[in-house]
Amino acid sequence: MTSFSKLFLPLFFACLITSLSPLRAQEHRYTFEKGLMGSPFKLVFYTSNDSIARIAADRAFKRVEELNEIMSDYRDGSEINRLSATSGSGKWVPVSKDLFDILAVSQDISAKTGGVFDATLGPVVQMWRHATRKGIFPPEEEIRDALARTGYSKLKMDKKTRSIMLTQKGMRLDIGGLGKGYAAEEAIKELKKLGITSAMMDAGGKIVLTNPPPGAKGWNINVSNGSDSLKAMQLSNVALATSGPTYRYMEYKGVRYSHIVDPKTGIGLLFHVRTTVISPDGTIADALATAFSVAGIEKSKKYLKRFKGSKVWLVEKQGDRIAEWNMLE
Template identity: 30%
Template sequence: MLREFKRPQKLMGNAFEITVVSNDENSANQHIDAAIEEIRRIEKLLTTFSDESQTHLINRNAGIHPVKVDWEIFNLIERSLIISRITDGYFDISYGGIDKRFWNFDREMKELPNLELIKDHLKLVNYQNIILDRNSQTVFLKEKGMRIGFGGIGKGYAAEMAKQMLQKRGVNSGIVNASGDLATWGNQANGKPWTVGIADPENAKRPFSYMNITDMAVATSGNYEKFVVINGKKYSHTINPKTGMPVLGLKSVTIFCSNAEIADAMATPVSIMGINAALNMINQINHLECIIIDDQNKIYSSQNINLK
C-alpha cells in the first residue's frame, strides 16, 4: 500500500522537508538519503562561506582574473543572467556584496543603515559586469569588490535537482520542500493531487486559499516572517538591488511554474518591481503564474490563476 514518507532536515541554512510516496519504507529512506546528499553537494558548490567553494574563488578574484569553474556553476550563472535580463535587473546575483553588510533582519536593527554608504556599494551591483566565457569555461567579475551569491536562486535550484534525481531513481510522486519553496510531482498516496495552501499574511499558520498542484513548483517571498520595524515603519528582508533599500507595500508574492529554480528566482523581482509591472511581465511568460498580496490585504493574481 502506498504511503507518504517524510523527513525534515536542516540544509543550506534552511528547514527542508523531503516527502516520497512509496510502498516500501526501506527504499523510501534510501531515496530520501540520496536527495539529502544531492542538496548537500549543491550547498558545497554554491556557498560563499567556504574557502573551498568555486563561488568563493570567483568572488576572491573579482577585478583580478577569470576563474575556471564546473559547467554546473557556469550554467547556473548563465541562467541567472538570463533572468536578470528578463526582469530588467531586479534579479541580480551580483547583489552578494550588500545585504548582510547593511541589513540585518534579526530584529536587533534599531536604525537605518548609512544611505550614502549603500549608494557607494551599489556601484558593485551590476549583472552586466559578470563576464562568462564558454570557450575557457570561466567566470570573471569585472570590478574589484564585486561579489556574487545564490541566495535568490540556490534553494530552488537544489529543490529542482533533488526532485529530478528522485524521479530518475523511479520515485513517481513526492515533494521537496525547501523552506517553503516546493517542487512537487505525481500525486499524494491517496491518488489525489497535492494541494498547497497560500499563507494568510495576517496569520501565517492559516491559509486563505488552496490550490491543487502537481508537477508544479511554488515559491513564496513574504515579509511576514523576516522584517524589522524602524521608526514605526516595517522593512521587509527583500532588498531592491537597484536602491539597496527594502521593499515596502507588499506582504507576499507566490510564484507557480514547472521549475523550482525559476519559481525561486522570480519571487524576488516580482516583489520588487511594482504590482502592475510584475503582473505585466508574468502574463507575458508562458507557464508562469503569480499571486501578490499588498499591505492592505488586496489580492492580485496573474491571468490564469484559479483560487479555491
C-alpha cells in the first residue's frame, strides 16, 4: 500500500463517520403521561433513542413521586404533615432541602403580595374541601376558627440550620398552590442531566418549557380566558400556569364558589374566572396564578411589578360584566 493510500483511507473513514453522525443523533419526539399529585403529568421531549427516552421519563416521574412524599398534605406520613404536627410546640424542626426551598419561595411571594398567597392556609383549605364534598357551606364559627390558625408570619425559617418553626398550635401547611410548578421544574432538571434540552412538562396545567422542538420557533401553547377567547402562542424557556374554577368549585344556594380560597375571608372566590401567568420559573408561575386570582386585577397590577419577567392574563367578574387584564397580546 502506498503512503498516499495509507493517508487517504483514514481520512475517507473519518469523513464517512462525520457524515453519518447527524443521522445517528437525529432526535425523535417522545410522550409519556402518568397520574401524579392528583393530576395528569404529561412529559414531551426530544432525544435520540428509545432507551434514553425511557430512562429520562422514569427519572422525571420518580422525582415527582419523591416530592409528593414530601409535600402532599393528603398523605398522613408526608414530611409536610409531620412538620404541621409540631405546630405550637416551640421547636425548630430540621427539614429536607426541597421542603425548605419551596417554603422559602412561598414566604417570599406571601411578603410581596400582602399575604394573598399563604402556605399556612391549610386549616381553611381542609375546611373548604370538606364543605365542597358535602355541598354544605361552613358555619361562621368554623371559618373564624380555621382563619385564626393561619398567617404566614407564624411560619419561621432558619436558613443556617434549615429548620422551620410553626408558632401556633393547630397550624397546617398546604403548598398545593405552588407544588406542581416546583415538581415540573424538578422533573425537567432530571432530563437536563441526560443532555435533553428540548422538553415540556405539563403538570396539570402548570407547564415548564425548555428549548423549542427541533426546527420549530417554540412550543405551541393555547391559552383560554375561560369562555370565548383563545390565544395561540409559541413559547420556549419559560413556565406557564393556569388557574380557574372550571372543574373545581362548590355551588351553594345558586352561588358558585371557586376551589381557590381567599386567605382573608376563608371562603372560595366569587369573582374569579381564569388566570394565566407566564414566568421564568415554574414554581413562581404556579404561585402567582393563585395569588393574582385572589388579589384581582387592580391589586395584581401593583404586585406584578415585584416579579420581573412575569406576564398575566387575568379574567374576573365585576358585577354583571367580565373584566380582563391581558398582557399576553
